Amino acid sequence: MKYDTKDIQDRVDRYISQFKEGYFSPLSLQARLTEEVGELAREINHRYGEKPKKSSENEKALEEELGDVIFVLTCFANSLNIDLSDAFEQSMSKIETRDRDRWTRKEGENNHESN
Template identity: 80%
Template sequence: MNYTTEEIQKRVDDYISQFKEGYFSPLSLQARLTEEVGEMAREINHRYGEKPKKNTEQDKALQEELGDVLFVLTCFANSLDMDLSDAFEQSMNKIETRDKNRWTRKNGGNNDE
């Protein structure tokens, strides 16, 4: 299934809105995001790095960890009343301007274009 960022934000909000506690504070969400990114990093290290899993460790899918990061980022955006599409657009505009000549283009074109 494919979701727009608007649909992702609404689905997360519909879920969180069921509970009296609501969204965590920004500081708690930052801690949770750090935790989830750490779990994703651990999976990447096991899969692509030099640290294999112990026999007793459960295999967690990297995609699941990435989904957890997306969920917490969405909670963060929702709790601060921010639109993920707007945040993405701002980021891409910055990157496309700042880094437009930074990398070698596949089409063989000049980076000075």
Template identity: 80%
Template sequence: MDTNTLTTTQVQERVDAYISQFKEGYFSPLALMARLTEEVGELAREVNHYYGEKPKKASEKPKSMEEELGDVIFVLTCFANSLGIDLSEAFSISMNKIETRDKNRWTKK
């Protein structure tokens, strides 16, 4: 499996294989929502460091936005898996809604 070009199905299967090793399994939806919020906050902090007005403190460990986005994807995938939601299907539903609702919202190239 090429880990750089995974489908959403492969991502979900890989996360499930990892989580399935542990008796605890997936966290509850509420705990996963809290974790997702935490990870999005960490991503926001990195965006603020790179593009905002808040520089990192000298004592802060360097992190990349790639790493933080990966953490968000992992927790989001755990959330979807725990609820039996297919991410490809969820994405298709969202894109169909956006492509219909917002088709004339922006200036076309």
């Protein structure tokens, strides 16, 4: 099944809402997000970097680690009543404007701005 950001935010909210504790505080969520990004970085380093895994370490899929980052990021957004689609749109608008001429375009490629 494919999810858009609203689906993701709704599913995470349904899951978290079943627990009395609810969402963690923003500071705890930031710490957890940092932890998950670190786990992603570790997996990337093992796979593409110079640091091999110990024989006792299990192989983790990058998809699993990215999924963990998305889950915690979604918890963060939900806890602060931030719509991820709106946040993404703001970010892309900024990047498409700021970095419009920053990189060398491929020959024949048009500017792919949103509608």
